[in-house]
Amino acid sequence: MTIKDVAKKAGVSISTASYALNDRPNVHPQTRERVLKAAEELNYFPNAHARNLKSQKSRNIGVFINGFGGPIYSDLLEGINLELQKKNYNIIVSSGKSSSVMLRQRSVDAAIVFDEKIPNEDIIRFSRRQPIVVLDRVLQGENIYSSMIENERLVYEFILTIVKEKGYKNITYVSGPKNSVYGMDRYKGFLKALEELNIKNHNFIQCDFTINSGYEAGFNMIENNQIPDLVYSANDEMAIGVIKAFNEKNIEIPNRVAVAGFDGIYITDYTTPKLTTIAINYFEWGRQLAGFLTRVLNNISVYPLVNPEAKVVIKESV
Amino acid sequence: MTIKDVAKKAGVSISTASYALNDRPNVHPQTRERVLKAAEELNYFPNAHARNLKSQKSRNIGVFINGFGGPIYSDLLEGINLELQKKNYNIIVSSGKSSSVMLRQRSVDAAIVFDEKIPNEDIIRFSRRQPIVVLDRVLQGENIYSSMIENERLVYEFILTIVKEKGYKNITYVSGPKNSVYGMDRYKGFLKALEELNIKNHNFIQCDFTINSGYEAGFNMIENNQIPDLVYSANDEMAIGVIKAFNEKNIEIPNRVAVAGFDGIYITDYTTPKLTTIAINYFEWGRQLAGFLTRVLNNISVYPLVNPEAKVVIKESV
DNA sequence: ATGAAAGCGCTAACAT
DNA sequence: ATGTTAGCGCTTTCAT
Numbered sequence: 001m002t003i004k005d006v007a008k009k010a011g012v013s014i015s016t017a018s019y020a021l022n023d024r025p026n027v028h029p030q031t032r033e034r035v036l037k038a039a040e041e042l043n044y045f046p047n048a049h050a051r052n053l054k055s056q057k058s059r060n061i062g063v064f065i066n067g068f069g070g071p072i073y074s075d076l077l078e079g080i081n082l083e084l085q086k087k088n089y090n091i092i093v094s095s096g097k098s099s100s101v102m103l104r105q106r107s108v109d110a111a112i113v114f115d116e117k118i119p120n121e122d123i124i125r126f127s128r129r130q131p132i133v134v135l136d137r138v139l140q141g142e143n144i145y146s147s148m149i150e151n152e153r154l155v156y157e158f159i160l161t162i163v164k165e166k167g168y169k170n171i172t173y174v175s176g177p178k179n180s181v182y183g184m185d186r187y188k189g190f191l192k193a194l195e196e197l198n199i200k201n202h203n204f205i206q207c208d209f210t211i212n213s214g215y216e217a218g219f220n221m222i223e224n225n226q227i228p229d230l231v232y233s234a235n236d237e238m239a240i241g242v243i244k245a246f247n248e249k250n251i252e253i254p255n256r257v258a259v260a261g262f263d264g265i266y267i268t269d270y271t272t273p274k275l276t277t278i279a280i281n282y283f284e285w286g287r288q289l290a291g292f293l294t295r296v297l298n299n300i301s302v303y304p305l306v307n308p309e310a311k312v313v314i315k316e317s318v
Numbered sequence: 319m320t321i322k323d324v325a326k327k328a329g330v331s332i333s334t335a336s337y338a339l340n341d342r343p344n345v346h347p348q349t350r351e352r353v354l355k356a357a358e359e360l361n362y363f364p365n366a367h368a369r370n371l372k373s374q375k376s377r378n379i380g381v382f383i384n385g386f387g388g389p390i391y392s393d394l395l396e397g398i399n400l401e402l403q404k405k406n407y408n409i410i411v412s413s414g415k416s417s418s419v420m421l422r423q424r425s426v427d428a429a430i431v432f433d434e435k436i437p438n439e440d441i442i443r444f445s446r447r448q449p450i451v452v453l454d455r456v457l458q459g460e461n462i463y464s465s466m467i468e469n470e471r472l473v474y475e476f477i478l479t480i481v482k483e484k485g486y487k488n489i490t491y492v493s494g495p496k497n498s499v500y501g502m503d504r505y506k507g508f509l510k511a512l513e514e515l516n517i518k519n520h521n522f523i524q525c526d527f528t529i530n531s532g533y534e535a536g537f538n539m540i541e542n543n544q545i546p547d548l549v550y551s552a553n554d555e556m557a558i559g560v561i562k563a564f565n566e567k568n569i570e571i572p573n574r575v576a577v578a579g580f581d582g583i584y585i586t587d588y589t590t591p592k593l594t595t596i597a598i599n600y601f602e603w604g605r606q607l608a609g610f611l612t613r614v615l616n617n618i619s620v621y622p623l624v625n626p627e628a629k630v631v632i633k634e635s636v
Numbered sequence: 637a638t639g640a641a642a643g644c645g646c647t648a649a650c651a652t
Numbered sequence: 653a654t655g656t657t658a659g660c661g662c663t664t665t666c667a668t
Contacts, residue, residue, distance in 0.1 A: 012654075012655085014656090015654075015657090016655070019653095027653070028653055031654080053660050053661065053662085054659080054660050055660085056660070
C-alpha cells in the first residue's frame with residue numbers, strides 16, 4: 001500500500017492525496033474525506049524511509065547508552081521519553097554497534113550519547129549534521145552540547161561536610177573501574193576533600209560498580225580487620241554490597257562504621273539502614289536533555305544546557 | 319556527501335561507486351581502491367533512509383516495551399542486543415507512542431512486543447509486513463509468534479511443592495495490579511494449588527508490583543495482626559518490600575513467616591534473608607527471541623519459538 | 637569492468 | 653483546488 005494506491009482509490013492525483021493526508025490547506029473538504037477514507041480502507045500508512053529521505057529528517061532521536069542494565073538509565077530514559085513523546089519525536093534507544101551505525105547513517109536527527117565507547121572523533125564528525133548531547137565527557141564543538149554530573153565538586157563538598165561534622169578519621173574509598181571517567185572524577189573530589197581536611201592516609205579498594213564487588217570489598221575489610229569509620233562508595237550499588245556484608249557480620253552501621261554512596265537509586269530507601277547518598281535527579285535530567293534537544297532542532301534559541309540537579313540525601317547510614 | 323560526490327571524486331559512475339562501496343564482485347581492484355579512498359576523504363557514509371527505501375528493509379529490529387524501568391527489561395534487552403549485534407541487526411528500543419509509529423511506518427523489519435498497551439489489532443495488522451514476536455499475550459497469526467512465561471504452571475507447581483513440604487496453612491497472596499495479565503495468571507496458578515491442597519481461605523492483598531507497595535502490605539499485615547505462615551508475592555520487588563517491613567519489626571523470616579517471589583532479579587541475592595523465588599532467565603530469553611527473529615527474517619526454517627527457561631531457586635526466605 | 641537509467645515512496649515547487 | 657513532475661540517495665537491471 002503506497003500513496004499511489006490511495007490516490008487511485010480516491011480518484012485524485014498523488015499530490016492531492018499527499019496534501020490531504022498531511023492536513024494541508026487548499027484541499028476541498030470532500031476530497032480530503034475521500035482520501036482519508038481510501039487510506040483507512042486500504043490500511044495505508046506512510047513509509048518512513050521514503051518520507052525521511054525526501055524531507056531529510058526523521059523525527060527520531062537516538063539515545064545511545066553503554067548497556068541496558070542499571071537503575072540509572074531507567075530513570076533517565078523515562079524522563080527523555082516523556083519529553084520526546086510530548087513533542088512528537090520518536091525515541092530510539094540503542095547500545096553497542098547499532099548506535100554508531102545509526103549516527104553514521106543519519107537514522108536519527110539528533111542524539112544523546114551516554115556511552116564512553118563511542119569515540120570523540122565520531123561525535124565531532126557526525127555533529128555537523130546532527131546535534132549531539134554528550135553526557136559522559138567534556139567536548140567542544142558547534143553542534144555538541146555537554147551536560148555532566150559535577151562528580152568532583154559533589155563528592156568533594158559531601159566528604160568535607162560530613163567528615164567535619166562527624167569527625168571520621170579512618171576512611172575507605174570503594175572505587176569503580178579505573179577506566180570510568182565518572183568514577184575517577186568522584187575519586188578526585190574525594191582526594192581533594194581529604195587533602196583539605198589534612199587526612200594523609202586512606203584505603204582504596206578497586207571494584208567494578210556492581211553490588212557484588214561492594215559485597216566482597218565489605219568482607220575484605222572485615223577479614224583484614226580494616227574497618228574504617230567511613231566507607232565512601234563511588235556509587236550506590238557497591239555501597240549496598242558493603243552494607244550487606246557488614247550486616248551479615250553484625251557490624252553496626254552507622255555506629256561502628258558509616259557508609260555513603262552516589263546516585264540516589266530507588267533501593268537506597270530499602271536497605272537497612274537506609275543509605276545516605278548524593279542523589280542525582282536522573283528523571284528530571286532526562287526531561288531537560290530531551291527538551292533542550294527538541295528546541296535546538298527547531299532553532300528555538302535557548303538557555304545553555306545545564307548540569308543535572310544533585311542533592312545530598314542524609315538518611316541513616318552515616 | 320552522497321554517493322554522487324564519491325563517484326565524482328573517484329572519477330567513476332555512481333553505480334560503480336555503489337558496487338565498490340558494497341564490496342561487490344566485478345570491480346577492478348584499483349577502482350575499488352580509488353572509490354574507498356574518495357569515500358574516506360569525503361567522510362562519506364550511506365544514507366540509511368535512501369538505502370532502506372530502495373532495498374525495502376532496514377535491518378532494524380524494534381523492541382517495544384511499556385517502560386524503561388525494572389531489572390527485568392535490563393536483562394532481556396541485554397540478551398536481545400547481544401544476539402542482534404552478532405547478526406548485524408540494529409536494535410531499536412522504544413516505549414510509548416513512538417513504538418506504534420515505528421511499527422506502522424515500517425521503520426523496523428520486525429518487532430518484539432512487550433507492551434500491553436499496543437493493541438492486538440495493530441499487531442495483527444502490521445504483522446503482515448513485519449514478523450512480530452509477542453511476549454505478553456497469546457495471539458495467533460501467520461507472522462505472529464508468541465513466547466510467554468508459564469506463569470500459571472510455575473506458580474502452581476511451586477506453591478504445591480513448598481506447601482506440601484513445609485506445611486504452611488495460613489497463606490497471603492500479594493498481587494500485582496488487576497489489569498496485568500501476567501499478574502493474574504500467577505494468581506490463577508496460586509488458586510489452583512490451594513484448591514488442590516484443600517486450603518479454603520487465604521488473604522489477598524492488592525498491590526502494584528513496586529517495592530513500596532509490598533512494604534506497605536507488610537506493615538498492614540503486622541498492624542492487623544494477620545501475619546501468615548507464607549507470603550507469596552507476584553513479583554520479587556513486592557516481596558522485597560514485604561521482607562523490609564518484617565525486618566523492621568523484627569518478625570523473623572522464615573521462622574515466623576516465609577516469603578517467596580517471582581522473577582529472580584539480581585537483588586534477591588542481597589536481601590536479608592535471601593529471597594526464594596521462581597527465576598526466569600531473562601537474558602537467555604532475549605537471546606532466543608532475537609535469534610529466532612533473525613532466522614525468520616532470513617527464511618531459515620526453524621524450530622518453533624519456545625517459552626523462557628524458569629527454575630525455582632530456594633534460598634533462605636522459606 | 638563500467639556506465640546509464642529506472643524506480644523505491646514520498647513531498648513540494650510549479651503549472652493549471 | 654488539483655495535477656504534473658522533479659528529485660531526495662540509493663541499488664540494480666540492462667547495455668556496452
